[in-house]
Amino acid sequence: EDQVTQSPEALRLQEGESSSLNCSYTVSGLRGLFWYRQDPGKGPEFLFTLYSAGEEKEKERLKATLTKKESFLHITAPKPEDSATYLCAVQAGRYSTLTFGKGTMLLVSP
Amino acid sequence: GAVVSQHPSWVICKSGTSVKIECRSLDFQATTMFWYRQFPKQSLMLMATSNEGSKATYEQGVEKDKFLINHASLTLSTLTVTSAHPEDSSFYICSALRLTDTQYFGPGTRLTVL
Numbered sequence: 001e002d003q004v005t006q007s008p009e010a011l012r013l014q015e016g017e018s019s020s021l022n023c024s025y026t027v028s029g030l031r032g033l034f035w036y037r038q039d040p041g042k043g044p045e046f047l048f049t050l051y052s053a054g055e056e057k058e059k060e061r062l063k064a065t066l067t068k069k070e071s072f073l074h075i076t077a078p079k080p081e082d083s084a085t086y087l088c089a090v091q092a093g094r095y096s097t098l099t100f101g102k103g104t105m106l107l108v109s110p
Numbered sequence: 111g112a113v114v115s116q117h118p119s120w121v122i123c124k125s126g127t128s129v130k131i132e133c134r135s136l137d138f139q140a141t142t143m144f145w146y147r148q149f150p151k152q153s154l155m156l157m158a159t160s161n162e163g164s165k166a167t168y169e170q171g172v173e174k175d176k177f178l179i180n181h182a183s184l185t186l187s188t189l190t191v192t193s194a195h196p197e198d199s200s201f202y203i204c205s206a207l208r209l210t211d212t213q214y215f216g217p218g219t220r221l222t223v224l
Contacts, residue, residue, distance in 0.1 A: 046215075096211055097156060
């Protein structure tokens, strides 16, 4: 059974204080690892897809990396508008379904 | 690109009534759509996979007679919650699959059953 574990559950940062979120996974036949951002009361917003170990992707203050066992979402000099829940999900086997972690709730204070 | 809409965004209904939620991919065609539900402070739980022109595939523990899914076109899937009860109150979110195998999510529908 595919498993995705995200840590920490919650993270509070000061504006400009860089940090990383972790997503560790156990799957058979990883096809892709996805990062989404979810604001309260809204659907998840797609951020990145990573397909193989060593791959990195960046978007503004966010950078996602992937190893064979985990992925990190690095947030550089965060701003209050980066406050949200960040979800990690894996896609494995021959199906396109996603298995989600429980998310990391990020709060960035001004 | 990759915009997915849901309607309605929120609905309140009486126990025993049925509620239909629409999910549309606005700028791409999606042969596969997914339906999730999300309880407060919890992650998304997949309910079913909807394929255009065929029967939906339901996850274990999801009642197919209670949650009716129809995927009538390449841009529209509907979820009907039949004979809704208070325990069906939740946040329902759909997603549509693009060719890159990425799921793009709708904004969600908040269902409250009184």
